Amino acid sequence: MTAQRARSLIRQLLAGLVALGLAAGLAVKLVGLGAWSGTIFTAVVVPVLVVLVVEIVTSLRRGDVGLDIVAALSMTAALTFGESLAAAIVALMYAGGQFLEAYAERQARREMTELLSRVPRTALRHRDGQLEEVALDLILPGDLLLIRQGDVVPVDGAVASGVAVLDQSSLTGESLPVKLVAGQSALSGSANAGDAFDLKAERLAADSTFAGVVRLVEAAQHSRAPMARMADRFALVFLAVTVALATAAWWLTGDPIRAVAVLVVATPCPLILAVPVALVSGLSRAAKLGILIKGGRAIEMLARVKVLVIDKTGTLTIGQAKIVATRTADGTSADEVLRLAASLDQGSKHIVAQTIVDAARVRGLTLAVPTDLVETPGEGITGKIDGREVTVGGLRYVAGLIGDRADPLLDHERPPGALAAAVAADGKPIGVLILADELRAGTEKLMRSLRAEGIERIVLATGDRHEVAKFISVGLGLDAVRSELTPDQKVLLVLSERKNGPVMMIGDGVNDAPALAAADIGMAMGARGTAASAEAADVVLLVDHLDRVLPAVRIARRSRRIALESVVAGIGLSLIAMVAAAFGLIAPVQGALLQEVIDVAVIFNALRALRG
Numbered sequence: 001m002t003a004q005r006a007r008s009l010i011r012q013l014l015a016g017l018v019a020l021g022l023a024a025g026l027a028v029k030l031v032g033l034g035a036w037s038g039t040i041f042t043a044v045v046v047p048v049l050v051v052l053v054v055e056i057v058t059s060l061r062r063g064d065v066g067l068d069i070v071a072a073l074s075m076t077a078a079l080t081f082g083e084s085l086a087a088a089i090v091a092l093m094y095a096g097g098q099f100l101e102a103y104a105e106r107q108a109r110r111e112m113t114e115l116l117s118r119v120p121r122t123a124l125r126h127r128d129g130q131l132e133e134v135a136l137d138l139i140l141p142g143d144l145l146l147i148r149q150g151d152v153v154p155v156d157g158a159v160a161s162g163v164a165v166l167d168q169s170s171l172t173g174e175s176l177p178v179k180l181v182a183g184q185s186a187l188s189g190s191a192n193a194g195d196a197f198d199l200k201a202e203r204l205a206a207d208s209t210f211a212g213v214v215r216l217v218e219a220a221q222h223s224r225a226p227m228a229r230m231a232d233r234f235a236l237v238f239l240a241v242t243v244a245l246a247t248a249a250w251w252l253t254g255d256p257i258r259a260v261a262v263l264v265v266a267t268p269c270p271l272i273l274a275v276p277v278a279l280v281s282g283l284s285r286a287a288k289l290g291i292l293i294k295g296g297r298a299i300e301m302l303a304r305v306k307v308l309v310i311d312k313t314g315t316l317t318i319g320q321a322k323i324v325a326t327r328t329a330d331g332t333s334a335d336e337v338l339r340l341a342a343s344l345d346q347g348s349k350h351i352v353a354q355t356i357v358d359a360a361r362v363r364g365l366t367l368a369v370p371t372d373l374v375e376t377p378g379e380g381i382t383g384k385i386d387g388r389e390v391t392v393g394g395l396r397y398v399a400g401l402i403g404d405r406a407d408p409l410l411d412h413e414r415p416p417g418a419l420a421a422a423v424a425a426d427g428k429p430i431g432v433l434i435l436a437d438e439l440r441a442g443t444e445k446l447m448r449s450l451r452a453e454g455i456e457r458i459v460l461a462t463g464d465r466h467e468v469a470k471f472i473s474v475g476l477g478l479d480a481v482r483s484e485l486t487p488d489q490k491v492l493l494v495l496s497e498r499k500n501g502p503v504m505m506i507g508d509g510v511n512d513a514p515a516l517a518a519a520d521i522g523m524a525m526g527a528r529g530t531a532a533s534a535e536a537a538d539v540v541l542l543v544d545h546l547d548r549v550l551p552a553v554r555i556a557r558r559s560r561r562i563a564l565e566s567v568v569a570g571i572g573l574s575l576i577a578m579v580a581a582a583f584g585l586i587a588p589v590q591g592a593l594l595q596e597v598i599d600v601a602v603i604f605n606a607l608r609a610l611r612g
Helices: 003-030 034-061 068-080 084-108 110-117 209-221 226-253 256-265 274-288 296-302 312-316 334-345 351-362 395-402 443-452 466-472 487-500 510-518 532-536 546-582 588-610
Strands: 122-127 130-135 144-147 157-161 164-167 178-180 197-201 291-293 307-311 317-328 371-376 380-385 388-393 419-425 428-439 457-461 480-482 503-507 521-525 539-541
Touching: 003 034, 003 084, 034 068, 034 084, 068 084, 068 226, 068 256, 084 256, 084 588, 226 256, 226 546, 256 546, 256 588, 274 291, 274 296, 274 546, 274 588, 291 296, 291 546, 296 521, 296 546, 307 312, 307 487, 312 317, 312 457, 312 466, 317 334, 317 351, 334 351, 334 380, 334 388, 334 419, 334 428, 351 419, 351 428, 380 395, 388 395, 395 419, 395 428, 443 457, 443 546, 457 487, 466 480, 487 503, 487 510, 503 510, 510 521, 510 532, 521 546, 539 546, 546 588
Parallel strands: 307 457, 307 503, 457 480, 503 521, 521 539
Antiparallel strands: 122 130, 122 144, 144 197, 157 197, 164 178, 291 539, 317 428, 371 380, 380 388, 388 419, 419 428
């Protein structure tokens, strides 16, 4: 039995013992045997007090001074001065409070706990015509795995056969399943919501997406927020105030019962529970939306951000070129230009060629098989399609091959940052495909919404040319555009922006990792395995959508606000009750009951951070 399990069992037994003792003592009192009720109350308080003192001594040896001392003082004082019923109520609250704390923590962590509980331990691997069940650490890239209905995809890989219908909701927050065909990549941690399919492993289990997410979640669960550490310091002040007020009430009035009432009404829960419960609730709420925040420090800092520094490629933009326009010669349709270009580009591994092929397939065009291929690396490719001599490449490359550099079709300006792929057939230009990295949909609205949430300054940071950065930022209302930056210059930019307030950096590539680490809060797009950006960042968006930035900021600020509300309201009510007790307006039993009401109200208020 683990130490944690043993402590939990002891607390359950103590809570049951005190509850039975309270019931028995009250029953004895009702039947006219009140003299015995005090003895019964004392008998059930003493074991709780002994356990509490042991825990206090253990904490003091570690250098931790906690507010459990208040509970020990209140029970001791109540027993000493004959307020055994009040002592029993405090004992029940202490023992029962462990259940309340555990419940609140379970509720707050439920999304992260659910994510961790989905970790697969084994997988079915094809081997010599048979299926064998193997541990995940034995799976190698290239292994063929059978993913049954309901199985969690154990490693990153590609669908090898069949159609995969995957539920990615626990990872990305997307409610609708995605359908993948052979050759498409499957995200580890996704659940198979359709028929069984074969998966070709592409990574080791330890390097896969889900393993990286699990490591991030485990780190998040063990971190503490600066606000929680600040609450510890306030706890010492609260302890001193409690003891001073109780002592003053006794000394000035000569009535020790007033000191007992002050002690039993003192409530530590707003400080030692409200802050962590509210912040962990925010972490769990964010995880449900595919936003992994690495612990309390990160969520508190995210709530205070005033400056946003954002990368361009793969962050502000999609990060993958798409055909945004097609110019054609008279008598040739855009689809025909794309069909001929894509048919020829099937024979090339160039990234632009593959983009053109993918665009044609998305449109449902039927591609022909190219022949007589001749490729000039980095320039273009020629070959025959349906008996026609076709050329695809850069404008100058195609113009040079066909001997017509003055054709207006090949001499047209393109937007900054865009690529132009010219297409010629039988020695004549028939079209130009314009490819560009598009701005993510809804980016303008997102920038406005972030400003409404309190982001005062937004800066674009990119390694691209200045004209490309200026073109992509038109209409976004950015405060500054910094272009042609090296990774170390991005770090300097982040550090220089700190004069304007806490800085959040958003990026996605390895070159962004230093800046993400340097920022007060780093946010990475995507969590593919052990990518440097995901490891360096404080927040990881598990789904590749920039619009998740807004709910991340909102959740963080709401969680911090609720934590502060709980502390201020709880401590404020406790101080008022303590003063009233010092003036003799609240008896010890009444104070003990009032303490429990305040504790429960504060904890359940902190759990509001779980809701949207």
